[in-house]
Amino acid sequence: MKNNNKPANRRKVLVIAVLFIFFALFVKLAYVQVFMSARINKKVEKMVRRENVEMPKRGDILDAKGRVLATSVRRYNLFLDPKIMSDLNEVKQKLAPHGIVIKQKSLQEFGDTSYVPAAFNLDESAVRKIKSEKISGIGFENKFIRQYPEGRLLAHILGITGKDGSGLEGIEKVCNSYLSGEQVKTMQSRDGRGRVIYDRLTDTSKIRGLDITLTIDKNIQFIAEQELRKAFSEYKAKKAICIVQNPKNGEILAMVSLPDFDFEDKIKNISALRNTAISDIFEPGSTFKIVTVAAAIDDGKITMSDNFYLENGRMKIGNHTIRDDHKIIGYASLSKAMEQSSNIGMVKIAQKLGSKDFYDYIRRFGFYSVSGIDIPGEAKGLLLDEKNWNSMTLPTVSFGQGIGVTAIQLINSFSSIANGGVLMKPIIIKNIENTRPENMSFFESKEIRRVVSEETADKVKTLLKNVVDKGTGRTAKIPGYSVGGKTGTAQKIDPATGKYSTKHYVTSFCGMIPAMNPELVVLVVIDEPKGSYYASSVTAPVFALIAERAVQYLNIPKDEPEIIKNDKIK
């Protein structure tokens, strides 16, 4: 019996021994996992956890139709670490097929360091190819760089960014806080080979900056830039400006300032960054006459049927003589005075209005105050306080001399007439991604004030239409469309003499299309054109080219029969 029990006992002992070993292991495991875990975790965390900084990607800038105007892409810089590198020649050989040349000189220049930059702005695919070579002693650092796929288009509006990626000019500056995103720090756990074991998932919406949508239409901007650039070089002008605006909501559809700059080039002349459309002041000349006429009609001082004696083209005020370029003998109607851009007619109208009322209307039209457009550097203009006006101020201001305006102020005043007498805030930012409507109110279309009655605005529109149909603005005509507008040729002050120059002019044309129910208002300003300087031959044709292409692109219906060359109605 005893012999039979022996194997069974042995088995029992073996089972118990195995169980005991497992139990002991389990106890040890439980002790390590439960009681020692905090201490071990602390030690391990110290060894494997590393702080990781997620660089934010700057948001895109889009045009009104969502097309990209500015974007950021990740690029890599390749650097050498001579302290880890075993064979420089091998590294050179392996990098050469990728177009990276390492000069011995640059290695010597950097001296005893672990960082020698060797190649810049490599894209993702190039980096992947280099990494596959498994080269020791090289490393990559990544960063986002700003790219403008349309080249120099919209350079002044978009602005520029600094080396650190923050906006320095234009929309890049105004919307920097929205575009830049937030730098997010996360803790990563890495194993002995540097592979990430655990990385807390971060809120990517924080890392990425917000996209900004502008009111600018890329195609209209291109049309305006192309036509203006042609005129700018043809007339060898000092400066040129074009703004296209929707008068109904104040949206800027295009804004060009020449000379401009290319994002690809190094900006040598800092003045090239100046957006002259909002920053430069000029005397508007006859384009300002709509303010004089609208104010007098609105104030009931003149009517559409009034006639004015135009002094046979010469009018003496004190020691000064005011002349009309287009001499009218005897009397002329209000419409005729506007069509022929009579300075004397405007003086007489302004005199009826009086300095105080005239000054008030000028201010109501938005002159001598910033328009509030969301681009930095806007100028307020120049205008003497009404109390300091002398005997010549009222007459000269009536035809747009002795007052300094910006292009944005001038187009906005025309737009107020086009919009039935209501002045709108010019806007250029349409939308900011993920922004609540209550936070967008600052950028929204806003009515500033009613400047003149709707009835007055309609009368002024009729006068402007007559200017294009029968007057100095005939070269602004567009087949199939009614156009209203006003030419302006202003003498510039010669800095040498302090007097008005007979050589240097600012020529402008501001027009609306269709004339009585305008969808677009376009302003063209050319500063110091060489050769011809009359607005009718310099700026009005440029207006016609831009406006014609813009209305065709926007598919604005024709409102007039198209007269073709042999006078047949199409």
Add this chain to the structure above:
Amino acid sequence: MYKPLLAVICIIFGVFAYLWQQTTAVRLGYKVSELKNEYERINAENDSLRLKINSILALEKMDRISREKNLYKPAEKDIVYID
């Protein structure tokens, strides 16, 4: 005899399940970080391609090419607008 053995087996199974869960978490951690890298790479590539498309379609470039190829604006009667 079998009850304690079953209890020990259960405990051991529990411990192994816990260990398996821990190692799986680490393995999935590797996988997640790998996928995250892949996602970032594709995203960056997508951005680069988008930039390339926009640069190719830049209006100035298209205008230059159209002039080189003697293309001209079609007459109004030749244009059909599709809503």
